[in-house]
Amino acid sequence: MALVNYAAREINCKIVYYGTGLGGKTTNLKYIHSQLAPTTRGELISLATETERTLFFDFLPLDLGSVQGFKTRFSLYTVPGQVEYNASRKLILNGVDGIIFVADSDVMRSRENQESLQNMIDNLSEYSLTLDNIPWVLQYNKRDLANALPIERLEKELNTKGVPSFEAVASEGLGVFATLKAISKLILNRLQ
Ligand SMILES: Nc1nc2c(ncn2[C@@H]2O[C@H](COP(=O)(O)OP(=O)(O)OP(=O)(O)O)[C@@H](O)[C@H]2O)c(=O)[nH]1
Numbered sequence: 001m002a003l004v005n006y007a008a009r010e011i012n013c014k015i016v017y018y019g020t021g022l023g024g025k026t027t028n029l030k031y032i033h034s035q036l037a038p039t040t041r042g043e044l045i046s047l048a049t050e051t052e053r054t055l056f057f058d059f060l061p062l063d064l065g066s067v068q069g070f071k072t073r074f075s076l077y078t079v080p081g082q083v084e085y086n087a088s089r090k091l092i093l094n095g096v097d098g099i100i101f102v103a104d105s106d107v108m109r110s111r112e113n114q115e116s117l118q119n120m121i122d123n124l125s126e127y128s129l130t131l132d133n134i135p136w137v138l139q140y141n142k143r144d145l146a147n148a149l150p151i152e153r154l155e156k157e158l159n160t161k162g163v164p165s166f167e168a169v170a171s172e173g174l175g176v177f178a179t180l181k182a183i184s185k186l187i188l189n190r191l192q
């Protein structure tokens, strides 16, 4: 649950980018970090292997201005997508307020996307959370690939709940802020 500090008039929200390995979660954070003024964003902290695979998490704090007199602070995290790092994924979901599920549009990654979504459902259940009681949105990334699955197919496979979904090419920044805005809105609406 988002932390509301009435004395300091501050709202702190935790957003987690979840999804299969190499889907583009870290790329989303890198793009956001590259676009925002240093006054708005903090440092991007990445714990990664030499090959740039996320080892534990990435973390990026953002100050997104005021909502009804409350300063809104967002903490963005990515989980490591590689199957063997499930303990970290579970830990990072602790205290989550909203999730961006980053799906890889590559036709070859269809099964991995579905397995990762199931893994998220399993891990959420440890915190008594479900796809129906946590705000979440879908991002269909890598729309630039020649072998990208059609959106209708991805929707059918992953969006059984009918949550907001966005097409993206995170490596070029396309769709990155639209996705972030959507989840922020869902979280803030819920607080009101
Ligand atoms: N073609 C294409 N490549 C992308 C896109 N977004 C990210 N990539 C590339 O995909 C690779 C993996 O991206 P990452 O952001 O590291 O993936 P990740 O989801 O953080 O992966 P893990 O840390 O292993 O979970 C990198 O080489 C990116 O440059 C995209 O929209 N299109």
Ligand SMILES: [Mg+2]
Pocket (backbone or CB within 6 Å): 025, 026, 027, 052, 053, 054, 078, 079, 080, 081
């Ligand atoms: Mg990563």
